[in-house]
Amino acid sequence: MSQQSAEQGFRPPQQARSRASLQKVLAAAEHVLAEGGIEEFTIAAVAEQAGMSVGAIYRRFAGKEQLLYAVKDQLLGQLEATVSEALRSSAPTLSELVGAFTHALARTFTHHGRIFPELLDGQRADGRERGLEALAAVQRALLEAAHPCIEEIHRRDPALAIRMAARTIIGSCVHRAATCRFWSDDLSWTTWATETTEMTLAYLTVKEKRPHPEG
Numbered sequence: 668m669s670q671q672s673a674e675q676g677f678r679p680p681q682q683a684r685s686r687a688s689l690q691k692v693l694a695a696a697e698h699v700l701a702e703g704g705i706e707e708f709t710i711a712a713v714a715e716q717a718g719m720s721v722g723a724i725y726r727r728f729a730g731k732e733q734l735l736y737a738v739k740d741q742l743l744g745q746l747e748a749t750v751s752e753a754l755r756s757s758a759p760t761l762s763e764l765v766g767a768f769t770h771a772l773a774r775t776f777t778h779h780g781r782i783f784p785e786l787l788d789g790q791r792a793d794g795r796e797r798g799l800e801a802l803a804a805v806q807r808a809l810l811e812a813a814h815p816c817i818e819e820i821h822r823r824d825p826a827l828a829i830r831m832a833a834r835t836i837i838g839s840c841v842h843r844a845a846t847c848r849f850w851s852d853d854l855s856w857t858t859w860a861t862e863t864t865e866m867t868l869a870y871l872t873v874k875e876k877r878p879h880p881e882g
Contacts, residue, residue, distance in 0.1 A: 691717050692724060696738045701781040708735065736797070742782060743801035746775045750805040754812040761819040761871065765832070766864045768809045772840045773860035780844040780856070802841075806833040821874040832867045839863060 695717035699708050710731055714721045728734040753771035757763045776783060813820075813829050822828035843852070843859065852859070 689727065692719070692727065692734070693738055693741055695719075696734055697742075697779070697782055700738065705735075710734065738782075739797060742779055743797060745779075746772070747801055747804050747808075749775050751808050754808055757812070759815055761813060761816040762864075762868055764809070764812050764816065765867050765871070766860075768805075768812075768833070769836055769840075769864045769867070770857070770860040772805070772836065773856040776840055776844050777856040780847070783841065783844050802837055806830065806837060809833045820871045822871065823875055828871055832871055836863060836867060 692713065696708070696713045698716050699712045703712070708731065710724050710728075711721055713734065714724050717724075724734070728737065750768060750771045753767040754764060757767035810826070810829055810833065817825045817829075820828050854862070
């Protein structure tokens with residue numbers, strides 16, 4: 668659980684039965700978001716999907732915004748953990764690390780692709796901050812993992828280049844999730860990750876041309 672989630676006034680229960688009940692609510696909330704988006708997301712809809720009373724939801728959450736935040740916090744935490752684990756398990760070469768990073772993002776969005784665009788948009792400022800916190804964390808994870816491979820990067824400023832690459836991959840992933848229902852690229856998430864990895868490595872490893880001096 669992130670620091671911001673604690674500041675929202677929500678703390679996960681300690682007992683196993685209560686934790687299972689919470690996961691049931693969060694799974695139902697995710698289902699409602701996936702099927703109907705923010706517009707159809709209500710406590711009543713979540714309660715019906717979970718097979719619980721509205722009162723049971725309100726005993727755990729103050730309202731819709733707090734429930735949305737809990738769903739968002741859990742999914743973004745999963746994203747951070749998935750990326751970190753993939754980078755830890757990767758071979759310490761630039762190509763393997765970039766591939767692990769991109770495919771980890773793709774795996775998460777494969778399972779939750781219809782949810783992330785809803786959660787990264789249309790929420791109040793504290794919700795947006797949690798999203799940006801997660802995106803910054805996964806970018807930082809790649810920068811740290813790639814540091815020993817810095818000599819494989821043939822740009823004039825390798826650190827800037829890997830930051831640019833990480834941000835571009837993340838941005839492409841979020842954009843694809845937000846638009847693929849309406850503007851399909853006819854690719855699976857795995858194929859998208861493979862192609863994106865190759866493009867990123869081409870940018871990082873092809874020697875940068877120096878500009879010709881004027882005059």
